Amino acid sequence: MAVMTVLQAVNDALHHAMGADRDVVVLGEDIAELGGVFRATDGLLAKHGPERVMNTPLAESGIIGTAIGMALYGLKPVPEIQFLDFIYPAFDQIVSEAAKMRYRSGGQFTCPMVIRTPYGGGIRGGHYHSQSSETYFIHTPGLKVVVPSNPADTKGLLLEAIADPDPVVFLEPKAIYRTVKGEVPEGDHRVPFGKAAVAREGADAVVLCWGAMVHTALKAAALAEEQGWQVEVLDLRSLVPLDEEAVVEAAKRSGRVVILHEAPRTNGFGGELAALVAERAFEWLRAPVLRVTGFDTPFPYTLEHIYMPDAKRTFKAIERVMTF
Amino acid sequence: MAPRRHATPAGEADLGLLRVLRDDGSSDRSLDPHLPPERCVELHRRMLFLREFDRKMLGLQRQGRIAFYGASLGQEAAVVGSAACALPGDWVFPALREGGAALLRGMPLRTYIGQLYGNSADESLGHQQPMHFSWRAGNHVSLSSPIGTQIPQAVGAAMAARLRGDRTVVLAYMGDGATSEGDFHVGMNFAGVFRPPVVLLCQNNGWAISVPVSAQTASETIAVKARAYGMPGIRVDGNDVLAVFAAVSAAVERARSGGGPTFLELLTYRRLGHSSSDDPSRYREEGEVKEWERKDPVDRFRKYLLRRRLWSARQEEKALAEIGAEIQAAVREAEAAPEPPLESLVRHVYAEVPAPLEAQLDEVRPAFRAGGKAEGAFPL
Numbered sequence: 041m042a043v044m045t046v047l048q049a050v051n052d053a054l055h056h057a058m059g060a061d062r063d064v065v066v067l068g069e070d071i072a073e074l075g076g077v078f079r080a081t082d083g084l085l086a087k088h089g090p091e092r093v094m095n096t097p098l099a100e101s102g103i104i105g106t107a108i109g110m111a112l113y114g115l116k117p118v119p120e121i122q123f124l125d126f127i128y129p130a131f132d133q134i135v136s137e138a139a140k141m142r143y144r145s146g147g148q149f150t151c152p153m154v155i156r157t158p159y160g161g162g163i164r165g166g167h168y169h170s171q172s173s174e175t176y177f178i179h180t181p182g183l184k185v186v187v188p189s190n191p192a193d194t195k196g197l198l199l200e201a202i203a204d205p206d207p208v209v210f211l212e213p214k215a216i217y218r219t220v221k222g223e224v225p226e227g228d229h230r231v232p233f234g235k236a237a238v239a240r241e242g243a244d245a246v247v248l249c250w251g252a253m254v255h256t257a258l259k260a261a262a263l264a265e266e267q268g269w270q271v272e273v274l275d276l277r278s279l280v281p282l283d284e285e286a287v288v289e290a291a292k293r294s295g296r297v298v299i300l301h302e303a304p305r306t307n308g309f310g311g312e313l314a315a316l317v318a319e320r321a322f323e324w325l326r327a328p329v330l331r332v333t334g335f336d337t338p339f340p341y342t343l344e345h346i347y348m349p350d351a352k353r354t355f356k357a358i359e360r361v362m363t364f
Numbered sequence: 365m366a367p368r369r370h371a372t373p374a375g376e377a378d379l380g381l382l383r384v385l386r387d388d389g390s391s392d393r394s395l396d397p398h399l400p401p402e403r404c405v406e407l408h409r410r411m412l413f414l415r416e417f418d419r420k421m422l423g424l425q426r427q428g429r430i431a432f433y434g435a436s437l438g439q440e441a442a443v444v445g446s447a448a449c450a451l452p453g454d455w456v457f458p459a460l461r462e463g464g465a466a467l468l469r470g471m472p473l474r475t476y477i478g479q480l481y482g483n484s485a486d487e488s489l490g491h492q493q494p495m496h497f498s499w500r501a502g503n504h505v506s507l508s509s510p511i512g513t514q515i516p517q518a519v520g521a522a523m524a525a526r527l528r529g530d531r532t533v534v535l536a537y538m539g540d541g542a543t544s545e546g547d548f549h550v551g552m553n554f555a556g557v558f559r560p561p562v563v564l565l566c567q568n569n570g571w572a573i574s575v576p577v578s579a580q581t582a583s584e585t586i587a588v589k590a591r592a593y594g595m596p597g598i599r600v601d602g603n604d605v606l607a608v609f610a611a612v613s614a615a616v617e618r619a620r621s622g623g624g625p626t627f628l629e630l631l632t633y634r635r636l637g638h639s640s641s642d643d644p645s646r647y648r649e650e651g652e653v654k655e656w657e658r659k660d661p662v663d664r665f666r667k668y669l670l671r672r673r674l675w676s677a678r679q680e681e682k683a684l685a686e687i688g689a690e691i692q693a694a695v696r697e698a699e700a701a702p703e704p705p706l707e708s709l710v711r712h713v714y715a716e717v718p719a720p721l722e723a724q725l726d727e728v729r730p731a732f733r734a735g736g737k738a739e740g741a742f743p744l
């Protein structure tokens with residue numbers, strides 16, 4: 041198995057998918073010669089040609105709208121939106137069209153496509169290069185939403201997304217694009233949707249998280265260990281469909297739950313997870329469910345290190361549930 | 365209100381190229397706006413200022429003192445020649461490369477540089493990435509990263525100005541890439557239908573990051589798009605400060621006197637990478653850049669001034685020294701400003717800070733005192 045970064049795993053998965061199936065095409069801004077502003081699509085143009093690797097004009101509604109048309113016709117488009125923050129010109133196409141085509145037509149027309157886009161903070165990019173707005177898409181029935189936290193899952197989830205019969209929003213944690221490395225299986229490696237992964241075991245409390253925040257949770261768990269507390273880190277990986285059983289079982293195991301995400305607190309996915317735990321694991325709880333999140337503000341530029349949940353802030357929440 | 369129609373102007377201004385300055389520094393007498401000498405010198409000084417400013421800021425960026433910078437090097441004539449046409453009360457909706465328009469219209473240099481540092485010298489207290497200047501006193505509206513959003517907004521501001529009976533004109537800037545966004549077409553259509561006092565300025569610098577304008581649109585020119593929206597389009601040599609000034613001042617006059625919107629394509633070239641984090645060698649030939657270096661807008665206008673004996677090498681040297689000192693002093697002052705206070709995180713989200721938001725701050729107060737840096741930071 042080769043050791044790769046998250047970014048290389050994206051690239052590897054795209055090369056594999058395009059090699060295996062001629063119906064897979066990629067399109068987006070700056071994805072051809074440049075290989076994407078992060079180089080996620082590097083080498084695809086040279087290998088697969090301009091008909092299947094399309095630099096588009098600067099128009100997200102055009103990228104997603106045409107991708108929908110391609111998907112309706114039978115291709116498997118993998119459009120890239122340069123930053124999640126720039127997805128909104130395509131919002132209508134995604135939430136009103138891609139998400140609802142199957143439902144509207146009683147299953148006659150479908151939109152199997154994968155919208156890849158980098159999300160999240162920690163790169164000093166200000167609010168238009170840092171947001172985590174997964175909730176908009178989670179809140180749209182008809183879309184699947186997945187977020188890898190390591191290279192192997194990146195490849196496995198991306199190939200699974202490309203094979204999926206429904207539209208998938210594939211959120212790539214740009215802050216760890218190049219910093220997190222790991223072994224990635226060769227060939228058609230798949231990670232099924234709807235299966236959370238235990239990133240670290242621990243019987244005293246659990247941190248529910250996804251994407252780049254998994255690494256923050258792991259650091260916080262290490263701080264907790266210094267206090268003698270064994271903290272589980274549950275990497276949800278797929279937010280829709282959600283591995284409800286894994287969440288409920290983890291809550292029951294320790295009875296102490298901390299939820300960690302970058303997105304603003306109010307109506308963040310953490311609220312949904314807390315409700316799930318309250319509904320199905322109430323009797324097992326030994327402390328209130330706590331959230332560690334971004335603020336209910338736009339994502340700031342200078343004070344991003346305060347806005348972004350870090351290991352210390354996460355540890356404080358763990359400490360609170362442990363000492364409740 | 366029923367929209368009034370106007371006739372498409374005769375001629376092919378949207379397919380040709382308006383040029384006043386020739387390469388040798390002479391000018392086309394019939395098109396020369398015949399600016400008074402001191403006005404010419406002023407335009408040159410402003411272009412010199414922008415060029416020096418870019419150099420200094422790129423230097424700061426390389427030293428890691430500011431995190432990001434988007435230069436307008438090579439596009440000075442388009443920025444200066446157009447912004448110089450606005451009156452103090454006029455409004456500007458900029459894109460990435462027109463921060464200089466605010467500086468030229470009087471935005472204090474220290475605040476401008478403070479924005480690049482994102483510290484407490486910045487009016488928005490570090491809320492935004494560098495280059496996202498706002499300057500209320502000059503009606504210079506905050507740049508937004510999402511491309512093209514400012515275009516319908518500018519049209520709306522112009523509609524408001526007319527409704528109020530003000531003689532305000534609105535300048536709306538955009539890049540060539542922006543003309544692909546839906547907001548461009550929406551904004552152009554509204555401008556054509558409502559005919560407010562707006563001047564729409566597209567700096568066609570040949571590239572949108574790695575995408576050449578030839579892959580951005582199949583249209584013969586960008587200016588010609590204006591025809592379909594029922595307004596005049598004019599294609600101008602954007603490296604010719606006199607041509608830019610002549611065309612934009614005519615459009616501004618037209619708008620101010622109730623003549624409706626104009627769309628201008630300013631043909632220029634982005635000589636550097638897209639931003640401080642781009643590597644253009646991956647997608648374009650160095651030869652193309654060299655070719656445009658020969659069409660340098662500052663050199664071209666300097667030749668004109670020298671020819672007319674309005675400027676000398678000594679004056680240039682003196683001006684550069686003054687500009688350098690002014691920038692250096694402002695950098696020193698801005699750099700010395702402290703980080704924004706913790707409370708800046710929750711300020712200006714709403715007119716008043718809601719109580720629950722105030723409470724969220726308490727969670728991080730201890731961490732803020734201890735200081736810290738972003739985890740996993742890397743340059744953009």
Ligand SMILES: Cc1ncc(C[n+]2csc(CCOP(=O)(O)OP(=O)(O)O)c2C)c(N)n1
Binds near residue numbers: 069509572638
């Ligand atoms: C809606 C949106 N999509 C994508 C981007 C990323 N992006 C930033 S600048 C840029 C190219 C802009 O090109 P152009 O309009 O020609 O302006 P220039 O940079 O050449 O001045 C792109 C694609 C963005 N900022 N906003």
Ligand SMILES: [Mg+2]
Binds near residue numbers: 567568570572573634
């Ligand atoms: Mg451009």
